[in-house]
Amino acid sequence: MSLxxxxxxxxxxxxxxxxxxxxxxxxxxNGADAAGAQTQATHLIExxxxxxxxxxxxxxxxxxxxxxAGFIVPGVEPEFSWVTDSVLRVDGRNGFxxxxxxxxxxxxxxxxxxxxxxxxTVSAANHIGMLSPYVEExxxxxxxxxxxxxxxxxxxxxxxxxxxxxxxxxxxxxPSATDPIVLDMSTSAVSxxxxxxxxxxxxxxxxxxxxxxxxxxxxxxxxxxxxxxxxFGGAKGFALGLTLEAMVGVLxxxxxxxxxxxxxxxxxxxxxxxxxICIDVERIGVSAMLPVLSRxxxxxxxxxxxxxxxxxxxxxxxxxxxxxxxxxxxxWDQLTSLTEGVHHD
Amino acid sequence: MSLxxxxxxxxxxxxxxxxxxxxxxxxxxNGADAAGAQTQATHLIExxxxxxxxxxxxxxxxxxxxxxAGFIVPGVEPEFSWVTDSVLRVDGRNGFxxxxxxxxxxxxxxxxxxxxxxxxTVSAANHIGMLSPYVEExxxxxxxxxxxxxxxxxxxxxxxxxxxxxxxxxxxxxPSATDPIVLDMSTSAVSxxxxxxxxxxxxxxxxxxxxxxxxxxxxxxxxxxxxxxxxFGGAKGFALGLTLEAMVGVLxxxxxxxxxxxxxxxxxxxxxxxxxICIDVERIGVSAMLPVLSRxxxxxxxxxxxxxxxxxxxxxxxxxxxxxxxxxxxxWDQLTSLTEGVHHD
Numbered sequence: 001m002s003l004x005x006x007x008x009x010x011x012x013x014x015x016x017x018x019x020x021x022x023x024x025x026x027x028x029x030n031g032a033d034a035a036g037a038q039t040q041a042t043h044l045i046e047x048x049x050x051x052x053x054x055x056x057x058x059x060x061x062x063x064x065x066x067x068x069a070g071f072i073v074p075g076v077e078p079e080f081s082w083v084t085d086s087v088l089r090v091d092g093r094n095g096f097x098x099x100x101x102x103x104x105x106x107x108x109x110x111x112x113x114x115x116x117x118x119x120x121t122v123s124a125a126n127h128i129g130m131l132s133p134y135v136e137e138x139x140x141x142x143x144x145x146x147x148x149x150x151x152x153x154x155x156x157x158x159x160x161x162x163x164x165x166x167x168x169x170x171x172x173x174x175p176s177a178t179d180p181i182v183l184d185m186s187t188s189a190v191s192x193x194x195x196x197x198x199x200x201x202x203x204x205x206x207x208x209x210x211x212x213x214x215x216x217x218x219x220x221x222x223x224x225x226x227x228x229x230x231x232f233g234g235a236k237g238f239a240l241g242l243t244l245e246a247m248v249g250v251l252x253x254x255x256x257x258x259x260x261x262x263x264x265x266x267x268x269x270x271x272x273x274x275x276x277i278c279i280d281v282e283r284i285g286v287s288a289m290l291p292v293l294s295r296x297x298x299x300x301x302x303x304x305x306x307x308x309x310x311x312x313x314x315x316x317x318x319x320x321x322x323x324x325x326x327x328x329x330x331x332w333d334q335l336t337s338l339t340e341g342v343h344h345d
Numbered sequence: 346m347s348l349x350x351x352x353x354x355x356x357x358x359x360x361x362x363x364x365x366x367x368x369x370x371x372x373x374x375n376g377a378d379a380a381g382a383q384t385q386a387t388h389l390i391e392x393x394x395x396x397x398x399x400x401x402x403x404x405x406x407x408x409x410x411x412x413x414a415g416f417i418v419p420g421v422e423p424e425f426s427w428v429t430d431s432v433l434r435v436d437g438r439n440g441f442x443x444x445x446x447x448x449x450x451x452x453x454x455x456x457x458x459x460x461x462x463x464x465x466t467v468s469a470a471n472h473i474g475m476l477s478p479y480v481e482e483x484x485x486x487x488x489x490x491x492x493x494x495x496x497x498x499x500x501x502x503x504x505x506x507x508x509x510x511x512x513x514x515x516x517x518x519x520p521s522a523t524d525p526i527v528l529d530m531s532t533s534a535v536s537x538x539x540x541x542x543x544x545x546x547x548x549x550x551x552x553x554x555x556x557x558x559x560x561x562x563x564x565x566x567x568x569x570x571x572x573x574x575x576x577f578g579g580a581k582g583f584a585l586g587l588t589l590e591a592m593v594g595v596l597x598x599x600x601x602x603x604x605x606x607x608x609x610x611x612x613x614x615x616x617x618x619x620x621x622i623c624i625d626v627e628r629i630g631v632s633a634m635l636p637v638l639s640r641x642x643x644x645x646x647x648x649x650x651x652x653x654x655x656x657x658x659x660x661x662x663x664x665x666x667x668x669x670x671x672x673x674x675x676x677w678d679q680l681t682s683l684t685e686g687v688h689h690d
Contacts, residue, residue, distance in 0.1 A: 233578020304505030
C-alpha cells in the first residue's frame, strides 16, 4: 500500500477497515449490540473517508460515554408509526443515531415508490452523524432526498452575540445520469466539530468563524467553544439556519434553541430532531431529466475552478480508501485505550 | 393620510389601492382577463408593500410586453394532474405566474389535510413573483410551506465567472402561536431585480454583489447586468443555489442553467420551474409545538438587534398600507402611460 507523504511524528495512518474494526470493537466493549456497533462505526468512518474528521472518530469518546451513561440504548427497536401514507413518525428510543436514521431512510424510500413523496420526522435518535451518506445513498437509488437535523445552540443570531441557534445542517441530493449532486452544509460559518478539532489540535481558527463568551470575535478555538459560532453568509445564513431549526423542531416535536442537548455532551438524553424528505424520481415521471442534469453539471464543472457539491467528497473518499485515513496520534491512542477490556465478537 | 417626509421631486407616493387599480387597468388594457389581472396586480403590490420593489411594479413593463407578444396567455386554465395522492403536477399553460401559483397552493394545502405532505411541481407558469406571500399565507393557515423557483442563469459558480446558475430563491414559512417565521431569500448575493433597480436609478451597487462581462468585480449596476451576480455566502451559497436549481429543474422537468428564459425577457416562452411542498401541522399531530416555537422566536428577538425572518416585511407592510408606496416618478409615468387606451371593467 502506498502511503501519502507524512511527517511520521505528526500523524498515524490507518486503513478504513482497521479503523472500522477498532471503532466497532470499542463500541462492543462498551455494551453496543453487534448491528448498532457496525452501523455506528461505519458511519463515523464514512465521515473520515469523505475528509470530514469533525464528524469522524473524534466523536467516539462522547458516544462511548453516552453508552456507559445509558443515554444511548443499544439494541433498541425504534418505533415507526405511519401517520398518513406519506408521513412516518419515528421515535428512536435513544438508539444509535445512524442505526435509527438508516432504518428510517429505507422505509421512506420504499414508500415513496408508491406515494411519490414521503416525510419522516425523527425524535430521540442519538447524533445521526454526517448527513451526506444518507442522501447520497438515496440519490444513487433514484430518489431526491433532503435531510435536516438540529443541534445544540452554538450559533449567534445576526445582530446578537449569544449562542441561540443550532448549526442546523441541510443536505440535499439529486440523482443524475452520472454522479448525483450532493449538498451537505451546516448553516454556520463552520461546524462546532471543526472548532473542537482545532481546539484539540491546539491550532487557531480563522477570523469570522466565532465569537468568545463576551461576544467578541476570536481566533482562539478553545475560547470559541465557550462563545458562539457565527452564521455563514451573514443575515441570510442566519435566516436560513433559524428557519430550518423552526421547521425541524416543529415537525419532529423536539427541542429548540438552548433546550437542544445530547449530541456533544454525555450528561443528558438527546432532545434534537431529524427530518427526511424523499421523492421518487421515477414515480413522479421525471427520469428523462437525469441526463439533462448531468450535462448541466458538466457545463458548470467546466466553467472554471469549479466543484459541484459531492465532487470533493468522492475524490477524498477514493483517495483514503487507497491510502488510508490519517489521524492525530493522541486521538488514535485515545481510541485504542477505549478498547481495553474488549470482548471480540 | 400622513405622508412620510419626502423630497417631492424625487418620489411620488401612491396608496396601495390606487396602485393596484392602476396595475390592474394596465393589464386589462393589454388583454388580461379580470381575474388574472387582479391576481397579478395584487402580487406585484404585495412586493411593494413588503419593501421589495425589485419584485414590484418595476416588473410590469416586461409583463405587458409578454402579454402583447403572447408569452403570457390570459384566462388560460392550468392543467392539474395528481400523479399520486401527494404529488400534483401543474402545467401552467403560460398563464400569469401568480394565478397559477395561488391555485396550486390552494390545492396542495387542501390535500395535505389528508396526506400530511404534498408536493407540487409547476412548469409553464410565468414569473410567480415574490415567494413569501405564498408560504406566509399557508403558514397563517397552519401549514409548513416551502416554495422554490428557478430563474435565468445570472450567478457565477464559486470558482468561475460566467453566469450559469439562477438566483434560485428559497422560501420557507413555519406557523407559530403568534406570527409565523417567513424566510424568503435568493441564493445570490442580491437579486437581479435589485441590480436592475440600481441600474434604473443610476446608482452604484456594493462591491461583492457582481462581476462584469469580463468576470471582474464591479460596482457599476449596468455593467453587472451583462456580467454575473455572485452567490451569497461564498462556496456554501453557491452549493445551495446549484443544488436547488438541480432539484427544481428535475422535479418540474424544466430547463437548467442558460436554457432558463422568460422571467426577464419578452422574447421567449417561460422555461423555468416552480416547486411547492406543503405539510399540515395539525394532520401530523405537532400543533402543540406552535407555542414552543413562539417562545423560542421571542427569545431570539430579545437577544440583541435581531430580526426573525418575516418581521421586517410585516413592519414595512403595515407602514406602507398607512403611508403609501413611494415610487420613482419616471417609473410612475411609465406605468400610467401603459394605461393608454384602457377599457375599465
